[in-house]
Amino acid sequence: xxxxxxxxxxxxxxxxxxxxxxxxxxxxxxxxxxxxxxxxxxxxxxxxx
Numbered sequence: 001x002x003x004x005x006x007x008x009x010x011x012x013x014x015x016x017x018x019x020x021x022x023x024x025x026x027x028x029x030x031x032x033x034x035x036x037x038x039x040x041x042x043x044x045x046x047x048x049x
Contacts, residue, residue, distance in 0.1 A: 001025065 003011075003022075010018035027049060034045045 001029065 007018060031049055034040060034048060
């Protein structure tokens, strides 16, 4: 996952939209990782997140 210098600057300035975008990208990746590596029931994986 790569972020542009402009995006990182927005995060540093605590831009609300940048935080939302960061959250959505990283939580999706983490959710897929949990499902692929830990074989949890879907509800348990959602509870972790």
